[in-house]
Amino acid sequence: MSSITGPSGDRGRRRLGDTLFGGGAGLAGVLVIAIVVFTGVFLAISAVPSVLDDKVNFLTSTEWQATPGDLRFGILQILWTTVSISVIAMIIAVPLGVGNALFLTQYAPKWLARPAASVIDLLAAIPSIVFGLWGIQIFAPHLTGLQTFLNDALGWFPLFSGPVSTGTVFIAGIVLAVMVLPIITAMSREVFAQTPAANKEGALALGATRWEMIRTAVLPFGRAGVISAAMLGLGRALGETIAITIIVSSVAPGAGFFTSWLQGGETFASKIANNAAEFNNPESTGAYIAAGLVLFILTFVVNALARIVINRRKAFA
């Protein structure tokens, strides 16, 4: 539709209204681009002085002390916790999301498919602070037994070492899986629904069962979509703030590097949220903004990759 151009005015000149309106649209676009660019720029401007004053290595230190004049902060520990929680969430949410998408597109009868899809979408409508509240007060107590069992059985393995605390990385990962499930389901559903009927019918005509049809026709067709759905979910998981802040208990400063999923910890986002009260001098603020900048870069890369995967697929299809 962009190929159609409107009447070009009296003497072939653009009309004033067109110039203004087109300019307005262009301006809005430029503003949107500027917002993203400025996000990176302003975070960097605020973060760089503190990172330069950092007395330990910003990338490899596990310490976090944002005292003005004695800045010793590194992201290794929060990177570990962030990645751990996101990995747990992905391990649960990707298979579950794909299963849901298959159920909605290939199994559910027509009358059920739409309302069922809306139900999954409603999960995305629940505010994350409510997820957090429910996660720590209602859901976590139900997992005490499982966590103790994991610790008893696999405690020799660093991921499951004790002592087990109440608000753990493990529980946060499970709650986060529920939170990113709608994203993964919605996007996988979209690509599965586009599977050419000829492929599906061809498989069925050859005598495939429904599951064999899915395995040979639907899943190969939707693979790129599932990958980018998983990455969008990952992007969301990396940046989730308040639910994790509420669920995962923070660990006393000065503790050495800890790896266990059955203990507390802080992610990039929850570290910043927990210490918002410390934003009273440029040096400490800069330290937290540096953590925010790393989070921005991480989510930027993950989201960009997701879009590239799905757009390449569109180009081929």
Add this chain to the structure above:
Amino acid sequence: MSALQTPERELPAALADSRGQGGRKVRNTIATVVMVLAFVIAVIPLVWILWTVIEKGASLLVDSTWWLNSQRGITPRIVGGGAYHAIVGTLLQALATAVIAVPLGIMSAILLVEYGASRIARVVSFTVDILSGLPSIVAALFIYAFWVTTLGFSRSGFAVSLSLVLLMVPVVVRSTEEMLKLVPNELREASYALGVPKWKTIVMIVLPTAFSGILTGVLLGLARIMGETAPLLILVGYSQSINMDLFSGNMAALPLMINNDRQQALEPAVERVWAAALTLVLIVLVLNIAGRAIARFSSLRK
């Protein structure tokens, strides 16, 4: 892509390795059960969460005090008070956000669809994708670094709104864009044929036709931002009293009200936390369902 060849290549193999084992039907049944289970597992937390907030929060909501009073002078020990200050705060901040984000989002969508050939449109489209994945805490830090640190303004409800703009714009853009693409080209051509300029065609013909999609985007965008907590933590302080001024002073919002008392153990405070959670869930769910319903019953999408 390879989708067309894949069945030819793989299906015989897939059938061969299970032929004669009698396991194909079993495997098919197992797969069906797994898919149904996946759906059931996904529904459990939704029902559980909704049930929890209703069970624990509903008792306060039926009282008009909840909707008409603030928490001024209320301590965790005292029963009473309402969420008026927080509801007003949430609505005011959402309104300020919408006033900025809706025009910006609609104009960007117009750029993407009606002026789609330009190179800037492709960059904008990518940027909108990045924005839709932007963590709310990063948006909040950006506004802090820009509005508070660099420009020297103090933390306020308006600063929160600014950061929420970043989260609302992509929702409005995508929903509007999708609907503009559905507007039949014949409508545009007919308008051009009558000598109507492009800008007037867009404003008088295209936008009204796509109105329902725009409304959906606005409602879903509002639902998204009203539930956000992270920007509030960084950009405004909580106040127990009513503050209608977006530009100065502490200001309550429902997520902040929940956050403020969430670690309280005293019964009156705990009750209010769940009641605030239920209020927030209700507002967000209503906006969400309204948005989706409008999208479904729109005239363009048949």
